[in-house]
Amino acid sequence: MAISIRDVASRAQVAVGTVSNFLNRPDRVAVATRKKIEAAIADLNFVPNASARHLRSGSSRTIGLLVPDITNPFFTEVARGAGDTASENDYTLLLCNSDEDPKKEERHLKVLIEQRICGLLITPSFEGLAGVAELNRRNIPTTFIDRKAESLDQSSVSMDDFHGGKSAIEYLASLGHTSIAWVNGPNSLAQCVNREAGVMNSAKEKNIIISKFQVSQMRSQNGYEVAQKILESNSQITAIFCANDLMALGVLRALLENGKTIPEDYALIGYDDIGFSASASIPLTSIAQPAYKLGALAAQMIINEVEHGKNFKHEQIVFKPELVIRASTQALRK
Incomplete structure (x- = not known):
């Protein structure tokens, strides 16, 4: 009993x-x-009985974290940073994964409300903003991770993805590449939209031809399949830039299986600088983001808002990603 x-x-x-x-x-x-x-x-x-206490008080010491793809090591590091900070402050982190599916994201948001979370960390899709508004209506604070909040009443910790996309194309242009494949994810993700805006801005400035390839999910297999299409296109593409490292690693595998050499036949750049990038068969040049720091800082911000309420001052913190150059890129051979 x-x-x-x-x-x-x-x-x-x-x-x-x-x-x-x-x-x-x-x-x-x-x-x-x-x-x-x-x-x-x-x-x-x-x-x-924590559940009974939550029912009486109407809230808990549980923070929700909703990410688009937990199989991506970038979001794994985000979760680790958020979880460590939550634990240090005697909070529990409840992790949900949407698989980049807006409908699944909506279902998770409903469940998190039912669980009486005290706050939410989220990388929202455009469709998910309505669910975030519902949390705010219920006085459940939210902090965006890896996406800048548009409202001054909303906290966020994000990256300047326009700068990231722009800097990758600028670097490839400096190596002499004038025809570049751009492999991007779904337009439902603000990160993809902003990275592409930077890509196209730089391409226009540098007179670069961009061949666009778009996938529904940003995973290694998607990159592998796109690489096959690039090889079949018989185009003059000499460099490939992917919107994340997982896709870039898939591209790398496909190119090597087809007898191509990297970076001699194709220069290749990824995005996120996940741990696998440096240890790939050909170390991957990438646009680095401080994933652990993003998660840790966002968790501290949501805890501060939970504990200080109306006295909390919202912030929109933006970091600039950095180009990390490795063996997958080199100057174009004349």
Whole structure:
């Protein structure tokens, strides 16, 4: 039979309300009484019912984290940073994965509301913004990760993806490449839209021909399949820029399987600088993002907002990604 709060009160010889205060508002309980209750809990191996406390209070110390693709090591690092910060502050992180599917994202948001999360960290799709608005209506604070908030009443920690896309094309142009394949993800993701804007801006400035290839999901197999199309196109493409490293690694595998050499036949750049990039068979040039830092900082921001309420000042923090040059790129051979 489960041990109840009444059993603890009886063992400690205090009122049930006193035990309830100890569990929820320990500062209201005298030190001597706290010690009696702690001893009773230890003797009975009592485990507090967190769900019941959440029902009474209407909230919890649980933070939701909703990411578009947990198989992507970039978001794994984001989750690790957020989780470490949450744990250090005595919060629990509840992780959800949308698989870049707006409908699944909507379902997760409903479940997180039902779980009475105290705050949400999210990399939202354009369609997911309506769900975020619903959380805000319910006074559940949200912080965007890897996407800049458009409202000053919304906190975010993001990257300047326009700059990232632009800098990759500028670098390839400096190596002499004038025909570049751009492999991008779905337009439902702001990151993809902004990276492409940077790509096209730089291409116009540098007089570069861009061949666009778009995929529904940004995974290695998608990159592999796009590479086959590039090879079949018989175009003058000499460089390939992918919107994330997973796709770039898929492209790399396909090119090598087809007897191509990197970077002699094709220069290749990815985005995110995940851990696998440096240790690939041909180390991958990439646009680096501080994934762990993004997650950790976003978690601290949401905790601060939860704990300070109306006194919290929202921020929109933007980092500039950095080009990390490795063996997958070189100057075009004349």
